[in-house]
Amino acid sequence: MSDDDSDGSVGLVETQTARLFSAEKPLALASGATVGPVDVAYETYGTLAPDRSNVIYICHALTGDAHAAGWHEGDRRPGWWDNLIGPGRPLDTDRFFIVSSNILGGCRGTTGPGSTNPATGEAYGMEFPLLDMADFVTVHRALLAHLGIPHLLIALGGSLGGMQVLEWSLTYPHDMSHAVIIAASSRLTAQNIAFSAVARRAITDDPNFAGGRYAAEGTNPDVGLSIARMMAHITYMSEDALTAKFGRNAQIEGADPGFGIDFAVESYLDHQGQVFLERFDALSYLYLSRVMDYFDPFSRPDPLARVVADPVRYLLLSFDTDWRFSTAHTLRILAHVERAGLPVTFRELRSPYGHDSFLLVDPAYHATLRAFVDRAGEVR
Amino acid sequence: MSDDDSDGSVGLVETQTARLFSAEKPLALASGATVGPVDVAYETYGTLAPDRSNVIYICHALTGDAHAAGWHEGDRRPGWWDNLIGPGRPLDTDRFFIVSSNILGGCRGTTGPGSTNPATGEAYGMEFPLLDMADFVTVHRALLAHLGIPHLLIALGGSLGGMQVLEWSLTYPHDMSHAVIIAASSRLTAQNIAFSAVARRAITDDPNFAGGRYAAEGTNPDVGLSIARMMAHITYMSEDALTAKFGRNAQIEGADPGFGIDFAVESYLDHQGQVFLERFDALSYLYLSRVMDYFDPFSRPDPLARVVADPVRYLLLSFDTDWRFSTAHTLRILAHVERAGLPVTFRELRSPYGHDSFLLVDPAYHATLRAFVDRAGEVR
Structure with missing residues (x-):
């Protein structure tokens, strides 16, 4: 664009x-x-x-x-x-x-x-x-x-x-x-709520969420918050847009397969999850998404x-x-x-x-x- | 049915x-x-x-x-x-x-x-x-x-x-x-791979995954595996089927709102995630889903x-x-x-x-x- x-x-x-x-x-x-x-x-x-x-x-x-x-x-x-x-x-x-x-x-x-x-x-x-x-x-x-x-x-x-x-x-x-x-x-x-529910669960089940006291405890539920964001991000894009942007392209052509970032779309999602951590708070995600549900x-x-x-x-x-x-x-x-x-x-x-x-x-x-x-x- | x-x-x-x-x-x-x-x-x-x-x-x-x-x-x-x-x-x-x-x-x-x-x-x-x-x-x-x-x-x-x-x-x-x-x-x-990638990340980023050595260490990545299952389960059902089955029904009518299981669809997903833990292994999820990607x-x-x-x-x-x-x-x-x-x-x-x-x-x-x-x- x-x-x-x-x-x-x-x-x-x-x-x-x-x-x-x-x-x-x-x-x-x-x-x-x-x-x-x-x-x-x-x-x-x-x-x-x-x-x-x-x-x-x-x-x-x-x-x-x-x-x-x-x-x-x-x-x-x-x-x-x-x-x-x-x-x-x-x-x-x-x-x-x-x-x-x-x-x-x-x-x-x-x-x-x-x-x-x-x-x-x-x-x-x-x-x-x-x-x-x-x-x-x-x-x-x-x-x-x-x-x-x-x-x-x-x-x-x-x-x-x-x-x-x-x-x-x-x-x-x-x-x-x-x-x-x-x-x-x-x-x-129900599907909208379901996606938000799983995103919230990823956050609240992260041990570093600490019942919402993560700031006081000096931790942050980075894993849960990035999972929430990656999943939500899939729903923000059309399937065709993901196909057009990434298709089945390898992240590194000819690299050995494994469980890391093999496909370009995996790298993109990973990036979305990581940059989100720099700008967003897990509790805000819970509170604001719940308002939408209700x-x-x-x-x-x-x-x-x-x-x-x-x-x-x-x-x-x-x-x-x-x-x-x-x-x-x-x-x-x-x-x-x-x-x-x-x-x-x-x-x-x-x-x-x-x-x-x-x-x-x-x-x-x-x-x-x-x-x-x-x-x-x-x-x- | x-x-x-x-x-x-x-x-x-x-x-x-x-x-x-x-x-x-x-x-x-x-x-x-x-x-x-x-x-x-x-x-x-x-x-x-x-x-x-x-x-x-x-x-x-x-x-x-x-x-x-x-x-x-x-x-x-x-x-x-x-x-x-x-x-x-x-x-x-x-x-x-x-x-x-x-x-x-x-x-x-x-x-x-x-x-x-x-x-x-x-x-x-x-x-x-x-x-x-x-x-x-x-x-x-x-x-x-x-x-x-x-x-x-x-x-x-x-x-x-x-x-x-x-x-x-x-x-x-x-x-x-x-x-x-x-x-x-x-x-x-790309969207198929994306959903599986996030499911795998939920598993591998769970501290209890322990680099795949969870069995030896006596733990299990329950959080990641249930998140993976809950997310995947949404994709296995049509939006209309979720609506017909749950709509926006409350789990407990008249209960105070919160961040737990407020909606019936949240209870259903939670159940899907929990029962999955009894019958499935996190590493198998990684290995088998990766075969599909490739x-x-x-x-x-x-x-x-x-x-x-x-x-x-x-x-x-x-x-x-x-x-x-x-x-x-x-x-x-x-x-x-x-x-x-x-x-x-x-x-x-x-x-x-x-x-x-x-x-x-x-x-x-x-x-x-x-x-x-x-x-x-x-x-x-």
């Missing part, structure tokens, strides 16, 4: 951190538990319009972070959605003010199970309370209040990010005019009542080779939204790359986003 | 063991290495005809064993293909003599990496030589020689078993009149020359919801066999159950097998 052919990068950026909740005034979770303090890492790109009407909020996927675009000092690669965000890009920073934050429970600057529990002075570990999709939204809204942003032109996210946008649009539709939900789900299948907003009574009263315009996108969250997941969201009479555009995009397509440059995908965002910008 | 509606079980059976190769006259492997002694566990069902013309040879899948049909003393369930084998069943023991053996490298009575290395007096561990699909065939042939069986009416197997049958038919077509290859592959895809018989020069000179009649079956070895795998075998002008029947069966369908009772599946086997029996 080449970079987007459009203009430019947002250049050097820095992650900010805001303390949105304190120990004295903690965050109240949907479960009734509280957490405080809560710090949130975020980045912004572009310029807030004087009337504050040009804001796009980005929600990241399971293992994403606030660094969606541009470059940090020393970065080898730009932010994870850099191909989409920048001057002239579909999320055009010449026109829009873009906010991207690390999710509650994460491990990239926002408070999560690896943060220090003020009650003990040690990392929370499994003492961190269970989270709900609604809690992510609560924290996103607190960040917006902190930034003095009363309204979003667009809330936008892929995979778990799209699930946050769905939740947000259903519970606080007044916050936004448009919602873009990409490669997401309103309800995981998410099922349309099972609530009259789930669309608020958004019907205060309509949001939806864009729903899926990818034809995505077998992690197939188009059937998006069609379920579409059915609910259409039945409620809400304005919605749905498109199944053709892409060979599976679930990860939402992170990649695809001309039809980017053109669809660009058209929707442009129109949102014009009617704002 | 109910049992097959046809008649009966073969009743009580016992696994036999034959020493087919000794330390002095060891088995010569395709790699040039040798192993000896080699013991092979096998069972037979039915009666060998005086002219020895009624033999069907069963090849098992990755984690199967010789106990394909009937009951051992104390069994809670019959052999793994009992629904197919018995008086009146598609592999009718009133007419056919059926031989089923545990594969070389296995852990259910046949010599494998868990067997004692006569050179050290300890388990082979990783000193066991790497295997090739051809080695399985060599041992099957030795067993037939031991049993005084000069020729097979049918060689038949599913998944890895079907791969053995393919190999056997290509290299020693004179051994058989018919070959039945079910839910198999002539060449794993199998690619049609990449050899003129791979069908022998079978064209000595035609075998093929039955190739796939299941429409099998995403482990999709119908595309069977179609590749079909293309080679058809291009060579060999007699072949192919059928894609409809079944909701995915790869595991080959082990289950499906009327169309069993009827297809029965018809092919009956015709083979008539023309013998």
